Amino acid sequence: MANNSHELVQVVTLLGAAVIAVPFFKRIGLGSVLGYLAAGLIIGPFGLRLFDNPSAILHVAELGVVMFLFVIGLEMQPSHLWSMRKDIFGLGSAQIAVCTAALTLIGMAFGFSPVVSFISGMGFVLTSTAIVFQILAEKGEIGMSHGQKMVSILLFEDLLIVPLLALVAFLSPQHTSNGIHWDGIFIAIAAMAGVIAAGIWLLNPFFRMLARARAREVLTAAALLVVLGTALLMQVSGLSMAMGAFLAGVLLSESSFRHQIEADIEPFRGILLGLFFIGVGMSLDLNVVSNNIPLIVAGVLAMMIGKALCIYLVARFMGSSHSESLDRAILMAQGGEFAFVLYAAAAQAGVINQEVNANMTTIVVLSMVLTPIVVILMKRFMPKPTLSLEGVDLPQDLSGCTLVIGFGRFGQVASQLLLARDISVTIIDSDAERIRNARNFGFQIYYGDGTRLDVLRASGAEKAGLIAVCVDDPKVANKIVELVKHEFPEAKILVRAYDRIHARELALAGVDFHVRELFESALVFGQEALRVAEVPEDEILAVAEDIRRRDRERFEAEISNGNAESGRGFMHSNLPKPTPLVEPKREAVVLNPEDTEDSSK
Structure with a gap:
């Protein structure tokens, strides 16, 4: 009974921290993401110590990212995705290749081996989907052209986590000569084929049958079942949960139940995504920061500036305007949640040691915390883009009644x-x-x-x-x-x-x-x-x-x-x-x- 009471106190604490911090931060113009991060830092093990296991919170709250990608998938009809193929595979691969090379060189400049530098840099290349989507959503820019290009790059990065985890296993000193695990590859392919087949032939009849029952709560349960079930299937088969949820959303994007499903999922998505950011704030190990202040500060600045510069150059090379390129560079200059997964897997496989894991995790978390601040500062202090008056006449000595x-x-x-x-x-x-x-x-x-x-x-x-x-x-x-x-x-x-x-x-x-x-x-x-x-x-x-x-x-x-x-x-x-x-x-x-x-x- 006491244990149940303690868990309820933790739930109330989490909700209370969010309810207090987020409106305050939004009111002073710092945005909801920074409010969640600050709330997590304050109540976490390095603040008031109301929680001592932020990884448990993160594990549950990752479902918020999963549901967020499912909702985004609902907005992405297959025809729309096909029209974005050049941005997904062209722009996405170009940005990732250039950023990976630059960040690997930065790691080597700090004295790390090429393998450790590559894994560290590659983790930082994987941008925070949750932060970018949240900021784009608050600015109302997800559906705009430049927003869609960022969505394309993020989708490609989500796809990249699978081969990266396979590469970590290959680079591991514990790696044996058993050869390629073809059974795992076949399982992953079979899982994706199963999800696609179910989305095409089963989901619409399934929701039509439930709609006849006229029970709103059953439709909500079914929507959660589709999201979480697909995410679980992808995870069990060795793929990304977020990728599975996005795929499920895409398959339901042309369903007549799309808007109902989105309305049912939205409250859960918002709460869990907020908990994810709180968990990230809790994960900021202030002891690691204090013990390695020069390395952490230099690493955050070097990797954020290096990544932002690469993103800007790639965007300009691919034909984007200066303002669009700068906006993309600032918004995507941080590391992301998949970096935690990659670093943990690399540490477990012996590719990097625990100290590198802790330092890089802290650098990624700090970059995620700094991104909303940098976005706000750039908005306030950067000169506004000049207005194009091409094809527009100015009044001069006109007359009319x-x-x-x-x-x-x-x-x-x-x-x-x-x-x-x-x-x-x-x-x-x-x-x-x-x-x-x-x-x-x-x-x-x-x-x-x-x-x-x-x-x-x-x-x-x-x-x-x-x-x-x-x-x-x-x-x-x-x-x-x-x-x-x-x-x-x-x-x-x-x-x-x-x-x-x-x-x-x-x-x-x-x-x-x-x-x-x-x-x-x-x-x-x-x-x-x-x-x-x-x-x-x-x-x-x-x-x-x-x-x-x-x-x-x-x-x-x-x-x-x-x-x-x-x-x-x-x-x-x-x-x-x-x-x-x-x-x-x-x-x-x-x-x-x-x-x-x-x-x-």
Whole structure:
């Protein structure tokens, strides 16, 4: 009973450390990975000593890496993987070959034998899949082109652990002349063939049968069974658990149950991956660091800088831009979790001694700890990449009766009404890619920041009778309004409001018209819902008008009382009733706003 209580205390301690450390580190901008690592160091055998066996935690928490790769596999359809084959085998093999050669030479420069240097360097070449994926996920870059290239390299490195372990056995002084273990090779091939066959012919019928039972917990259990069962089969056959889980994910990537399985696995993946990082933090042996400070510090710096330089050179040689190459070099400059497996196997086989194992393990752990810090420092202190304005026109001595600032979803639709009446319109936007895309639809958009007075003058704001502010950032919109009211008081100002509070700020600033961006679309949506409910048309129109009236009255009361409520959607105007400017001459151009809009807007 006491033993069970002790285990429960340890579980509570682990969860408590994560719950306290991770939000704190994210709040100060250091990221969740560093929070987990710090939590592990604090509660581990070299901190508060609440745990004395971090390897046991790591052994269980490795399932987090396994599940992480399974979820990544679910996003990788076989056709997508096939399209990445050049990056996986071309870019991946080039980077690994160059980094291995450089790190082996670094090891020899430190006085180690070629074999020890090769094993040490090769372990450091195997990048931390968990850290890279976690940082890419937090930045939302896994699906981007440069993120996919890193994914390809990591996949190749995961494949590499199998021949490396075989090489360790071959280099072992304990190696006998029994020849190649063909039975082990056949078992591994048979295991992979079995997983592929099961994924193609058995998994979908299996999940369909369970879905008929309509028991959510059974589907969750089945998802865990597939992940852990495949990982176990791969491990027993001498392959990587993570590789098996990834393979299972790929085989299920085109299944109709993919999204359900991913939702079931996600909570377990997140918790176990966090425990893995805590275990890595616990494994940082401060005694080894203190006894070998010069070697450890020099080793970390030499290997991280050497690996980063090699990655950068390979990336540039393979056609990547400077910023992309630098980002990849920084993010992948650390050693990884598979290094622990390789070093432990090499020590057990007598290829390296226990002191080298301890030193190299510490160097890898420190490199993993330093990576999130280096990423944050580089983000803060490196100059931002210069914006390419190729194919983009800058405003210069323009004139038009209307100036539209912002060509996002809102500005695109609003400007089309003006263009349809042949009104002279000048449009500026600060997104160069959006401007290039809009040109494909026949729109002339100029690049310019509406918060700069010189840009407004060059765009013809002095001659414009109407300035429409269609940007989606309330602070930017307020700055533009303040500038326009002060410098161009004769112009009428129409502004896109973000919410009720922003609308109140605009009303107090004295703009001529503002509309909260979702109000009218929400009313149209609600009216259509009433039509589906078979409400008479005259009642629908009356309800919509009543909502407009009551919301307008509440807003005017708030303005007069100085009390802004939270809410969404209101239209307010200080303009007189509009009169036609010119007769309509052509139909409005129908443009899908998503075609020229950045997906984040």
